[in-house]
Amino acid sequence: MNGKINEKKIKRLFFFLKALVILLFLAVLSLAGNIFLQNFAVHSTKSNNAPKAFVKIDSNFTSLWTAPSDWRLMRLSPKEQQQIKYGRELIAHTSQYLGPKGSVAATSNGMNCQNCHLNAGTQPWGNNYFAVEANYPKFRARSGTVENQVKRINDCFERSLNGKALDSASKEMQAMLAYIKWVGTDVPKKKTPKGTGIFKIKGLARATDPEKGHLIYAQKCQSCHQANGEGVIANDGKSYLYPPLWGKNSYNTGAGLYRISNFAGYVKLNMPLGVTYERPQLTDEEAWDIAAFVNSMPRPAKDLSNDWPDIAAKPFDHPFGPYADPFSEKQHKYGPYKPIKEWKEAHRK
Structure with missing residues (x-):
């Protein structure tokens, strides 16, 4: 009798342990499933909302041409x-x-x-x-x-x-x-390598603003080029530590930098002193407005009567007429430039 009772107890214990193991297995399985679903949901949210891990580099700033190294002079x-x-x-x-x-x-x-x-x-x-x-x-x-x-x-x-x-x-x-x-060593004939000249920055929808440019100039340019644009002359009295941007000792009205688009592109990637094209400091709008301010200031004049014999070939921001288009000298100098560009494109021969 006692043997039969013990056998029944053992069977009950066995079934109890077996059921317990099954329940534990199911619990673990359920927990693992919940973790998987949560991770999947988080991953899906990140994939949909977060920026992609790979961001295409601006091709304008890669593979730029460089000057030959000095050691090559030995040849x-x-x-x-x-x-x-x-x-x-x-x-x-x-x-x-x-x-x-x-x-x-x-x-x-x-x-x-x-x-x-x-x-x-x-x-x-x-x-x-x-x-x-x-x-x-x-x-x-x-x-x-x-x-x-x-x-x-x-x-x-x-x-x-x-x-x-x-x-x-x-x-x-x-x-x-x-x-x-x-x-220019190694540059193929009739080719213009990337990084040549002055960077062409995005145009403005509005006219450039010399008054805004004056405020930015005071903040970011004046410490070197001075309040009245005269620059800082070196101790030897022959040269400038920082060149004059206007006045009698600066570039005249025939210079390439007197065109606001050229000046804006130049300062955008090179000024204030110490910045590089990889890490510019000025926004496009600041560059345009500083250019407008600097080129609104007095400077030596040059006789340009022999320039641009084909007046239709004048650049959109050439500040002196006559023009083939109906726009004023003021708009050619300060903008807005988009209407001028559109007119020139529509009337291109």
Whole structure:
């Protein structure tokens, strides 16, 4: 009798343990399922609402052309090396040689070529010389003629440096030509590498605003270029630590930077001093308005009567008439530019 009772107890205990194991298994299975569903829901929410892990890089800022490294000069003859180095020195410190107190001649206003062509014309989107050798001689609508590099350099002396043209056979002209050719080493003929010249920033829907630009200038530019735009002259009295942006010693009304679009693109990726194209500080609107302010200020005038013989070829922001379109000089200078561009496109021959 006792044996049968013990056997029944053992069977009951066995079934109880078996049921307990099954219940525990089901509980664990249920818990795992809930965790899976929660994780799936969270993942789905992140996938739908969060930005993708891979963000396409702005292709404008990748694979930019660079100037040849200095070590490559060793491949040239000592005479060629010396000439190129002198040319770079003239670009970087123009006023020391060709400024009002220059050691060679007094042919310019005291600014350096490097003030407009950063890092001696090698800075990406710093108004560099990368494409000059590959593309000159070329036709330029401003003069209505085919221009060579001598003409291009002398244009800068007569406009941006508000000075006099150099003799094409002079030691200085030949050195600058050699240096610009060196900077354009390896650029294929008739090609313009990425990063050349001045960056074209997005246009404004409104007109540029010199008053807004004045406020931004006071905040971000004035500490270097000073309240009245005269810049800061160096201790030697021959050059500027920070160049003048307007006034009698700045670029004249024929300079490329007197066009607001050029000035805006230039400062956008290069100013205030120390910024780079990878990490600009100014917004597009700030760049446009600063450009409008600086170019609203007085500066030397240049006779432009021989410029743009085909007036229909004038850029949308060329500030001096006559024009082929019906828009005023004020709108050509300050905008809004979109109506001008649309008119020019509609009447293109």
